[in-house]
Amino acid sequence: MNHSQIAKESKKWVEEEIITDSQRHQLLERYPKRGQKPLLLTFAAIFIGLGFLTFIASNWSRMDDLVRMGIIIGFLIAFYVAGERIYTKYSNTLGVSFILIALLIFGSGIFLIGQMYHYTSYSAFPFFIWAIAACGLYVLWKEWTFFISAIGIITVGQIYSGFVYQQLHFLMALLFLVVLGVVVYRSKEASLTLMFGISYLIQSLILVLSEDLNYYWLMVFFLTLYLADDLVVKKGEVRVFKTLSVIAVFTLHVFGVFLLGQEWITNASESSFLFFLLWAVLFVGAVIRAALSSTNYYWADLILFVPVFKFPIGDAISLGVLFLYSLIWLIFGYRTEVSRWVNKGTATFLFTTFLAYFQLAWDFMNRSVFFFTGGILLFLLSFFLERKRRQVHKGGRAE
Amino acid sequence: MKKTLWFYVLVALQAAFLIVMSVGFYAMDEWGETINLKTEPVDPRDPFYGDYVVLNYQVESFPSSKWEGKDDVERGDKVYLLLENEEDGVSSLIKASDHPLDPDANQIVVESRMEWRDQYNDNYRVDLGLDRYYVEENTGREWEQAEDRIVTIVLAPWGQKKIQSVR
Numbered sequence: 203m204n205h206s207q208i209a210k211e212s213k214k215w216v217e218e219e220i221i222t223d224s225q226r227h228q229l230l231e232r233y234p235k236r237g238q239k240p241l242l243l244t245f246a247a248i249f250i251g252l253g254f255l256t257f258i259a260s261n262w263s264r265m266d267d268l269v270r271m272g273i274i275i276g277f278l279i280a281f282y283v284a285g286e287r288i289y290t291k292y293s294n295t296l297g298v299s300f301i302l303i304a305l306l307i308f309g310s311g312i313f314l315i316g317q318m319y320h321y322t323s324y325s326a327f328p329f330f331i332w333a334i335a336a337c338g339l340y341v342l343w344k345e346w347t348f349f350i351s352a353i354g355i356i357t358v359g360q361i362y363s364g365f366v367y368q369q370l371h372f373l374m375a376l377l378f379l380v381v382l383g384v385v386v387y388r389s390k391e392a393s394l395t396l397m398f399g400i401s402y403l404i405q406s407l408i409l410v411l412s413e414d415l416n417y418y419w420l421m422v423f424f425l426t427l428y429l430a431d432d433l434v435v436k437k438g439e440v441r442v443f444k445t446l447s448v449i450a451v452f453t454l455h456v457f458g459v460f461l462l463g464q465e466w467i468t469n470a471s472e473s474s475f476l477f478f479l480l481w482a483v484l485f486v487g488a489v490i491r492a493a494l495s496s497t498n499y500y501w502a503d504l505i506l507f508v509p510v511f512k513f514p515i516g517d518a519i520s521l522g523v524l525f526l527y528s529l530i531w532l533i534f535g536y537r538t539e540v541s542r543w544v545n546k547g548t549a550t551f552l553f554t555t556f557l558a559y560f561q562l563a564w565d566f567m568n569r570s571v572f573f574f575t576g577g578i579l580l581f582l583l584s585f586f587l588e589r590k591r592r593q594v595h596k597g598g599r600a601e
Numbered sequence: 602m603k604k605t606l607w608f609y610v611l612v613a614l615q616a617a618f619l620i621v622m623s624v625g626f627y628a629m630d631e632w633g634e635t636i637n638l639k640t641e642p643v644d645p646r647d648p649f650y651g652d653y654v655v656l657n658y659q660v661e662s663f664p665s666s667k668w669e670g671k672d673d674v675e676r677g678d679k680v681y682l683l684l685e686n687e688e689d690g691v692s693s694l695i696k697a698s699d700h701p702l703d704p705d706a707n708q709i710v711v712e713s714r715m716e717w718r719d720q721y722n723d724n725y726r727v728d729l730g731l732d733r734y735y736v737e738e739n740t741g742r743e744w745e746q747a748e749d750r751i752v753t754i755v756l757a758p759w760g761q762k763k764i765q766s767v768r
Contacts, residue, residue, distance in 0.1 A: 267623075268623075271619070271620070271623050274619060275616050275619060275620065278612075278615065278616055278619070279612060279616060282608075282612040283612075286605065286608055286609075290605075304612075308615045311619050312618075312619065315619055315623055318623075319622065319623065319625075319626040319763070320731070320733070320763055320764070322730030322731070324677070324730070331618060335611070335615055338611045339611065342604055342607055342608050342611065343604075343608075367677055368676070368677060369677070
């Protein structure tokens with residue numbers, strides 16, 4: 203029993219006159235407060251660490267390369283060993299933070315040593331090595347901190363790779379999909395799935411942009427995420443991948459509305475056989491999945507995954523897709539009286555209407571008239587939709 | 602217990618990776634081949650940026666007659682430079698390509714990255730990745746005087762390279 207537990211319990215004993223107040227104090231003194239010690243120790247460690255850091259930082263340029271190496275390696279090992287000891291003996295959280303610091307030292311060590319010895323890297327390879335270390339730590343300790351670190355390192359590394367080297371680091375993407383993918387598949391934890399999904403979307407965007415692929419390739423990546431949803435979903439929980447991919451593909455169509463009508467997008471019109479093949483396979487998969495689904499409305503999302511190319515009326519088709527999508531959810535929502543679907547349909551319908559209005563009227567309407575009319579239009583629309591929605595909420599029939 | 606063991610294996614691997622990065626630098630002196638390259642006069646507007654010299658190697662730009670690769674080579678692609686040692690001890694470019702080249706005796710192949718192709722002047726520019734030479738601080742004046750220099754480069758069999766000296 204620890205101090206705080208005794209303190210709580212003994213209060214009752216005094217009240218019940220089992221012991222006196224002075225006896226209670228005597229008892230309490232036998233159990234010194236343990237919690238304070240690690241806290242003080244932590245502060246001590248942080249201060250000493252900060253002292254070292256500032257000392258090293260101010261003398262770094264004057265140090266010999268080998269001394270710098272010694273410092274980096276020494277700190278790396280010291281923090282790992284301390285972290286492991288603390289984790290097993292005292293506190294998990296403190297141990298994890300020590301190991302996390304060591305992981306950060308490893309990453310910055312790669313870059314510092316690279317700078318010291320004039321390494322030139324032509325890819326995000328340092329990030330790849332760093333990410334392997336983070337993944338290894340997760341596999342060993344099963345602490346979410348390391349999983350999050352791994353996702354963070356990989357995502358930042360890929361963004362860096364995209365900006366600096368105009369490429370996606372494929373080995374890192376493979377590490378992401380295989381190691382972290384398996385973790386997400388096994389854990390089925392919504393927050394982790396969310397992080398994984400966002401990182402996946404960022405990486406597919408980097409791939410398409412850096413490899414000069416046509417924008418419609420994004421559709422294939424989004425559709426893959428959509429189909430992968432069944433692998434990671436826990437019963438009764440939010441469908442993270444599905445929601446993310448639908449949001450992503452919806453956004454893609456919004457961009458389509460604005461960009462597909464532009465003259466300067468020329469390369470977007472050429473279509474590739476490989477794209478059609480992959481897309482068709484995935485789409486058929488999604489249709490089969492929809493047919494097997496217990497809810498009949500699963501296939502409504504699939505409308506969004508129909509790619510729109512650059513035709514003269516490509517922007518109008520994108521707009522049509524968005525309208526169709528929101529209308530279907532509205533109708534389904536009213537028919538089945540599922541308010542979640544009505545909300546989804548309402549929000550997307552209002553947004554699409556605004557988009558259409560913006561696209562059509564912005565160029566030739568007087569600005570103030572544009573906003574006035576738009577406001578009134580949206581107001582009327584939301585009034586009717588809201589009235590309908592309330593009927594559903596009350597459980598009344600929406601006729 | 603097993604977990605602790607694996608943990609220390611992982612820690613050792615990380616330390617080893619950092620150490621190998623450093624050892625490679627020193628080992629190059631032992632096993633590497635040295636070549637001398639001429640630099641062009643540095644950009645007179647800004648020869649110094651911080652405490653390093655910017656080096657422009659002559660072999661980094663060449664006319665398209667020396668190019669033996671495909672036409673649509675992209676920025677960042679690997680480019681192999683075939684260099685030959687001349688009588689004055691300085692190496693000069695024989696040809697360049699995006700596929701590996703076979704060196705004869707007295708020749709050596711150096712890897713670089715494509716920078717750009719200047720279609721107007723009909724020449725190529727590549728990057729050896731050795732464009733910065735760090736010098737001691739406040740020695741800028743001395744370096745500014747010299748116009749073109751001979752740089753000695755060490756090439757390790759495992760693909761690493763470094764500047765040994767600048768004259």
